[in-house]
Amino acid sequence: KQEVTQIPAALSVPEGENLVLNCSFTDSAIYNLQWFRQDPGKGLTSLLLIQSSQREQTSGRLNASLDKSSGRSTLYIAASQPGDSATYLCAVTPSGNEKLTFGTGTRLTIIP
Protein backbone atom coordinates (compact mmCIF):
# COMPACT_ATOMS: atom_id res chain seq x y z
CA LYS A 1 0.00 0.00 0.00
CA GLN A 2 1.37 3.40 -0.97
CA GLU A 3 2.43 5.62 1.92
CA VAL A 4 3.38 9.26 1.56
CA THR A 5 5.41 10.99 4.27
CA GLN A 6 6.20 14.66 4.77
CA ILE A 7 8.78 15.71 7.31
CA PRO A 8 8.83 18.03 9.17
CA ALA A 9 5.21 18.51 10.14
CA ALA A 10 5.86 22.19 10.78
CA LEU A 11 8.53 24.67 9.71
CA SER A 12 9.15 28.34 10.53
CA VAL A 13 11.61 30.46 8.55
CA PRO A 14 12.34 34.19 8.36
CA GLU A 15 11.01 36.14 5.41
CA GLY A 16 13.29 36.20 2.39
CA GLU A 17 14.93 32.85 2.96
CA ASN A 18 14.87 30.04 0.45
CA LEU A 19 13.42 26.78 1.77
CA VAL A 20 12.83 23.17 0.82
CA LEU A 21 9.89 20.96 1.72
CA ASN A 22 10.27 17.21 1.50
CA CYS A 23 7.98 14.39 0.43
CA SER A 24 8.74 10.67 0.25
CA PHE A 25 6.64 7.79 -1.04
CA THR A 26 7.04 4.04 -0.71
CA ASP A 27 5.88 2.74 -4.11
CA SER A 28 7.64 4.16 -7.16
CA ALA A 29 4.88 2.99 -9.55
CA ILE A 30 3.26 6.39 -9.78
CA TYR A 31 1.61 8.24 -12.62
CA ASN A 32 2.36 11.70 -11.27
CA LEU A 33 3.02 13.70 -8.11
CA GLN A 34 1.39 16.96 -7.09
CA TRP A 35 2.06 19.66 -4.56
CA PHE A 36 -0.97 21.40 -3.08
CA ARG A 37 -1.36 24.42 -0.86
CA GLN A 38 -4.04 24.67 1.82
CA ASP A 39 -4.82 27.85 3.73
CA PRO A 40 -6.41 27.47 7.18
CA GLY A 41 -10.00 26.24 6.97
CA LYS A 42 -9.95 26.19 3.19
CA GLY A 43 -9.80 23.68 0.36
CA LEU A 44 -6.72 22.62 -1.59
CA THR A 45 -5.15 24.44 -4.50
CA SER A 46 -2.84 22.56 -6.85
CA LEU A 47 0.54 24.27 -7.21
CA LEU A 48 2.57 21.95 -9.40
CA LEU A 49 2.08 18.58 -11.04
CA ILE A 50 5.03 16.47 -12.17
CA GLN A 51 4.40 13.57 -14.51
CA SER A 52 6.38 10.40 -13.77
CA SER A 53 8.52 10.97 -16.87
CA GLN A 54 9.54 14.46 -15.71
CA ARG A 55 12.25 15.49 -13.27
CA GLU A 56 10.96 18.92 -12.28
CA GLN A 57 8.36 21.63 -12.77
CA THR A 58 8.60 25.34 -12.10
CA SER A 59 6.01 28.02 -11.46
CA GLY A 60 7.24 31.44 -10.43
CA ARG A 61 9.18 31.13 -7.17
CA LEU A 62 8.26 27.45 -6.82
CA ASN A 63 10.24 24.53 -8.15
CA ALA A 64 9.28 20.91 -7.60
CA SER A 65 11.57 17.99 -8.32
CA LEU A 66 10.84 14.28 -8.59
CA ASP A 67 13.19 11.34 -8.14
CA LYS A 68 10.90 8.39 -8.75
CA SER A 69 13.52 5.71 -8.22
CA SER A 70 14.32 6.91 -4.72
CA GLY A 71 10.72 7.79 -3.90
CA ARG A 72 11.38 11.46 -3.18
CA SER A 73 10.12 14.87 -4.18
CA THR A 74 11.07 18.34 -3.00
CA LEU A 75 9.30 21.67 -3.23
CA TYR A 76 11.72 24.60 -3.32
CA ILE A 77 10.36 28.04 -2.47
CA ALA A 78 12.63 30.96 -3.31
CA ALA A 79 12.66 34.28 -1.48
CA SER A 80 9.88 33.32 0.93
CA GLN A 81 7.11 35.82 1.76
CA PRO A 82 4.57 35.95 4.60
CA GLY A 83 1.87 35.12 2.04
CA ASP A 84 3.54 31.73 1.55
CA SER A 85 2.42 30.71 5.03
CA ALA A 86 0.11 27.73 4.59
CA THR A 87 0.09 23.95 4.77
CA TYR A 88 1.75 22.23 1.83
CA LEU A 89 0.63 18.73 0.88
CA CYS A 90 2.08 16.34 -1.61
CA ALA A 91 0.03 13.62 -3.25
CA VAL A 92 0.81 10.79 -5.64
CA THR A 93 -1.40 9.22 -8.28
CA PRO A 94 -0.75 5.48 -8.54
CA SER A 95 -0.27 4.13 -12.04
CA GLY A 96 -3.54 3.25 -13.73
CA ASN A 97 -5.61 4.94 -11.07
CA GLU A 98 -7.58 8.14 -10.65
CA LYS A 99 -7.19 8.33 -6.88
CA LEU A 100 -4.66 10.34 -4.91
CA THR A 101 -2.69 9.29 -1.86
CA PHE A 102 -1.83 12.29 0.30
CA GLY A 103 0.91 13.03 2.76
CA THR A 104 -0.02 14.65 6.08
CA GLY A 105 1.45 17.98 5.08
CA THR A 106 4.02 20.50 6.30
CA ARG A 107 2.67 23.62 7.99
CA LEU A 108 4.88 26.49 6.88
CA THR A 109 5.11 29.80 8.72
CA ILE A 110 7.08 32.68 7.23
CA ILE A 111 8.15 35.13 9.94
CA PRO A 112 8.10 38.80 8.83
Add this chain to the structure above:
Amino acid sequence: DVKVTQSSRYLVKRTGEKVFLECVQDMDHENMFWYRQDPGLGLRLIYFSYDVKMKEKGDIPEGYSVSREKKERFSLILESASTNQTSMYLCASSPIGPGLAGVQYFGPGTRLLVL
Protein backbone atom coordinates in the same frame (compact mmCIF):
# COMPACT_ATOMS: atom_id res chain seq x y z
CA ASP B 1 -12.49 28.52 -13.86
CA VAL B 2 -13.58 25.23 -12.36
CA LYS B 3 -15.87 25.72 -9.45
CA VAL B 4 -16.63 23.13 -6.79
CA THR B 5 -19.08 24.26 -4.15
CA GLN B 6 -20.11 22.63 -0.91
CA SER B 7 -23.47 23.33 0.67
CA SER B 8 -22.20 24.40 4.09
CA ARG B 9 -18.92 25.73 5.47
CA TYR B 10 -19.79 24.83 9.06
CA LEU B 11 -22.30 22.34 10.40
CA VAL B 12 -23.21 21.28 13.94
CA LYS B 13 -25.24 18.10 14.40
CA ARG B 14 -26.24 15.83 17.24
CA THR B 15 -25.26 12.18 17.64
CA GLY B 16 -27.68 9.92 15.78
CA GLU B 17 -28.85 12.55 13.29
CA LYS B 18 -28.83 11.85 9.57
CA VAL B 19 -26.50 14.32 7.87
CA PHE B 20 -26.31 15.27 4.19
CA LEU B 21 -23.27 17.01 2.74
CA GLU B 22 -23.76 18.28 -0.79
CA CYS B 23 -21.16 18.99 -3.44
CA VAL B 24 -21.74 20.55 -6.85
CA GLN B 25 -19.28 21.06 -9.69
CA ASP B 26 -19.88 23.15 -12.77
CA MET B 27 -17.36 21.71 -15.23
CA ASP B 28 -19.06 18.50 -16.37
CA HIS B 29 -16.38 16.37 -14.69
CA GLU B 30 -16.89 12.62 -14.70
CA ASN B 31 -15.17 11.86 -11.37
CA MET B 32 -16.14 13.16 -7.97
CA PHE B 33 -14.59 12.40 -4.58
CA TRP B 34 -15.31 12.78 -0.88
CA TYR B 35 -12.43 13.03 1.60
CA ARG B 36 -12.18 13.68 5.29
CA GLN B 37 -9.21 15.51 6.77
CA ASP B 38 -8.06 15.06 10.35
CA PRO B 39 -4.96 16.41 12.11
CA GLY B 40 -2.06 14.01 11.82
CA LEU B 41 -3.95 11.71 9.45
CA GLY B 42 -4.10 13.84 6.34
CA LEU B 43 -6.77 13.45 3.68
CA ARG B 44 -8.41 10.07 3.46
CA LEU B 45 -10.73 9.01 0.66
CA ILE B 46 -14.23 8.02 1.77
CA TYR B 47 -15.95 7.35 -1.56
CA PHE B 48 -15.58 8.28 -5.15
CA SER B 49 -17.86 8.19 -8.18
CA TYR B 50 -16.78 7.83 -11.79
CA ASP B 51 -20.20 8.27 -13.35
CA VAL B 52 -23.81 8.97 -12.52
CA LYS B 53 -25.18 6.31 -10.16
CA MET B 54 -21.74 4.70 -9.95
CA LYS B 55 -19.68 4.67 -6.76
CA GLU B 56 -16.64 2.99 -5.33
CA LYS B 57 -15.51 2.70 -1.74
CA GLY B 58 -12.41 4.53 -0.70
CA ASP B 59 -10.18 3.81 2.28
CA ILE B 60 -12.67 4.64 5.05
CA PRO B 61 -16.26 4.11 3.86
CA GLU B 62 -17.65 2.76 7.13
CA GLY B 63 -20.48 4.88 8.50
CA TYR B 64 -20.95 6.76 5.22
CA SER B 65 -22.94 6.38 2.03
CA VAL B 66 -23.08 8.45 -1.14
CA SER B 67 -25.50 9.39 -3.87
CA ARG B 68 -24.88 10.61 -7.39
CA GLU B 69 -28.16 11.07 -9.21
CA LYS B 70 -26.88 13.84 -11.48
CA LYS B 71 -23.43 14.30 -12.97
CA GLU B 72 -22.81 17.63 -11.28
CA ARG B 73 -23.88 16.63 -7.77
CA PHE B 74 -22.32 14.19 -5.31
CA SER B 75 -23.80 13.80 -1.85
CA LEU B 76 -22.20 12.31 1.24
CA ILE B 77 -24.60 10.86 3.79
CA LEU B 78 -23.92 10.09 7.42
CA GLU B 79 -26.76 7.71 8.26
CA SER B 80 -26.39 8.13 12.02
CA ALA B 81 -23.79 10.72 12.93
CA SER B 82 -21.30 9.87 15.64
CA THR B 83 -18.76 12.03 17.47
CA ASN B 84 -15.87 10.31 15.69
CA GLN B 85 -17.20 11.72 12.43
CA THR B 86 -16.36 15.25 13.57
CA SER B 87 -13.97 16.34 10.87
CA MET B 88 -13.30 18.55 7.85
CA TYR B 89 -14.97 17.10 4.75
CA LEU B 90 -13.60 17.98 1.33
CA CYS B 91 -15.19 17.31 -2.03
CA ALA B 92 -13.27 17.21 -5.30
CA SER B 93 -13.98 16.63 -8.97
CA SER B 94 -11.78 15.66 -11.87
CA PRO B 95 -12.04 15.28 -15.62
CA ILE B 96 -10.85 12.21 -17.44
CA GLY B 97 -8.50 12.18 -20.38
CA PRO B 98 -4.85 11.68 -21.35
CA GLY B 99 -2.51 13.18 -18.80
CA LEU B 100 -5.31 14.16 -16.43
CA ALA B 101 -5.13 11.33 -13.91
CA GLY B 102 -4.98 12.81 -10.43
CA VAL B 103 -5.90 16.34 -11.51
CA GLN B 104 -8.53 17.18 -8.92
CA TYR B 105 -10.29 20.43 -8.09
CA PHE B 106 -11.33 20.88 -4.49
CA GLY B 107 -14.22 22.62 -2.82
CA PRO B 108 -13.75 24.89 0.23
CA GLY B 109 -14.62 22.15 2.71
CA THR B 110 -17.32 21.61 5.33
CA ARG B 111 -16.28 21.56 8.96
CA LEU B 112 -18.67 19.19 10.74
CA LEU B 113 -19.02 19.04 14.50
CA VAL B 114 -21.04 16.17 15.95
CA LEU B 115 -22.08 16.69 19.57
